[in-house]
Every structure is written in structure tokens, then in C-alpha cells.
Amino acid sequence: MRAVVQRVSEASVTAGDRVAGAIGRGFLVLVCAMAGDTEAEAARLARKIAQLRIFRDDAGKMNLPLAAVEGQVLAVSQFTLAAQGMESGNRPGFSAAAPPDEGRRLYELFCDALRREGIAVETGVFGAEMRVALVNDGPVTILFDTAAKG
DSSP states (O other): OEEEEEEEEEEEEEETTEEEEEESSEEEEEEEOBTTOOHHHHHHHHHHHHHOOOEEOTTSOEEEOGGGGTOEEEEEEOGGGGOBOTTTOSSOBOTTBOOHHHHHHHHHHHHHHHHHTTOEEEEOOTTSOEEEEEEEEEEEEEEEETTSOO
8 A cells, every 4th residue: 555644734535525634733745545455454554554653752852653642633635645667657556456445445444443543534436536635734744655665
């Protein structure tokens, strides 16, 4: 699975004319299930993100995880993180993304795994056209790819 994590002071996602999810301090997580990803990868990614220590402590160092700052997650499905083929052209392909039904299943498992880690999770609408608004805090942006071992 691939994820882009942005530390935010607030974020929201709108589908149509309805706010689907909104958070205060926490992480906006853009997440993509890749073809061949497993339930174990969804759970491992959720655990890594829940334990990610990028909030400032009293000394000003990035040392605190979400739970320490009572942070939340806004998880938004984003199949375009599977983009490939840009080395030789200008139009990306997305065939490396999991098929929609499997992508939805893994996305939902990822969100449920975050909740089991004790994190409050809001979501977008899987497969919908969405507008994401955020105030990036830092800015701090971290990339995850469960296929990148080591």
C-alpha cells in the first residue's frame, strides 16, 4: 500500500456538496491499495502511521505520536498514488492500483486498523470525486510504500 501523510492543523474532504469528513489536529492520509496488497500490509501501514512520531514535544523536537496530541486521521482513498509510466511519457497509467472492490476492502481495513490503534478516523467517499482542504502544519509530509522493504 502507498500513503502520503501530511501533518495538519485541520483538514476536510467534500464529496458533491456534502462534507464527508473533517478533523482538527492530526494527519491527512492519502492512501492507495496496490495490486497484490494484503490485509497484513493494511494493518502494518496503519500501525506505522499511528505510531509515527512527528508532533513536537516540549523541547520542540518531532517526537510525539498522534495519541500523545489527541490527534485524528482523515483517510482519503487516492488511486492516483499508483501512477506509473511517467518516465517515458506524460500520461500516467494506474494499472498497478488494486481493482476497485479490493481497493475499497483494503482501504476500509486500513481505516479499521487505525481505529483499533485508538485513533479517531474520518474518511472520504471511496471512488468519488472529492475536494480536499487542509492546513499543512510545518509543512511535514511523509511517504509510505509497504512494497519498499528496508
